[in-house]
Amino acid sequence: MAGKEGPRPGGRSARVQASVHGAVQALMTRMERAEVTIPMIAAEAGVTPSTIYRRWGDIQELLADVAVERLRPDMEPVDTGIGGRDLLAWAEQYAEEMSSKPGRAMIRDVLAAQDGSGAYQCCNFTKQQIEVIAARAEGRGEAFPDVDAVMDRVVSPIMYRILFGEVPDTARVARLVTGAMELVSPAPAPV
Amino acid sequence: MAGKEGPRPGGRSARVQASVHGAVQALMTRMERAEVTIPMIAAEAGVTPSTIYRRWGDIQELLADVAVERLRPDMEPVDTGIGGRDLLAWAEQYAEEMSSKPGRAMIRDVLAAQDGSGAYQCCNFTKQQIEVIAARAEGRGEAFPDVDAVMDRVVSPIMYRILFGEVPDTARVARLVTGAMELVSPAPAPV
């Protein structure tokens, strides 16, 4: 009954979307976030402002849309041969990218949008990356913590610090990863 | 030489600040966040828009300013007699308040401001609450985890889920608190 909700006549053009996204990225490198206006983006993209207003509503939604695209992972986590090492390498890169100036700006843009679906998507990007690492580890017969546990023990603390406090350094990230891995590996006696 | 930087002649009036804050809070209960404009706030507060523009710059900064004030804890964590129970009670209330609609709106407002000092302040509010619980526990001779550990193991996962995914339920919060307390109490053998 349902059938796929195929694009109906006059569907939105991908060209406008692409040029507007490109314009946003170009402008964001040249000026402060607060300086960028929709008329500016429209001029850079070669469209009229009303097109952007009608399609995205306001600049927050547009910036969030662009940020989600840029936060989408473009490659699989590197394979070091050991799950724990994969996770450490991934976490270090994640922390570095997300605490960079553009990284933090993108996160802020995603969270600032009233539509919370962007944040949810970003969370899923992260989960999927961890799932890849977990699946590889299990394929090798290694023990690997639950994805939820990794989110709680590694991802959350990194993100919290980036958003609310000082950016986490390498040593702290390593400690978080070690702590998560100890959930499944023999915990060394602390004495 | 330095001396205290006492307010100089013509210093900013606290009355305007108070009426503008009040106007923001009043309007936020009556309408959607995206509907609230500076001219509206100015009218409600009985000041001119230019006063708000000059003092706060844009609506993001104003909303962040108001949100930080509202996120400031107004009382000490309840004292149940046991540190672990104090932490659980506090965490449950924190999770509930922060995942409520107004709570999430306030967090978003704080994070959306370009001035990151609001987020830093909110983090410190949380730390201070936990420090109170920790100090009480130590005063009783109980073992209690480091504040940083509580931030990583309890606060961060709660906040991450509120911001990026589904809100944490009571059971999850309890599990997080138990996990943090096990850092200092005899961990039960998992068999």
Place this chain on the structure above:
DNA sequence: GCCACAAAAGCAAATAATTTGCGTTTATGG
């Protein structure tokens, strides 16, 4: 208490952004 002064606030004109109605273009299914 009064004066001088500097920071805020009010006012209003100028500028810029946002909304909206309407005609035109464009992509899709038949």
Place this chain on the structure above:
DNA sequence: CCATAAACGCAAATTATTTGCTTTTGTGGC
């Protein structure tokens, strides 16, 4: 190739933001 519905462009109307200037207000010195 035609019919159609969704986007888009354009331009006028509305609304928000900026800014120069004046007036008010809070503070320290006398």
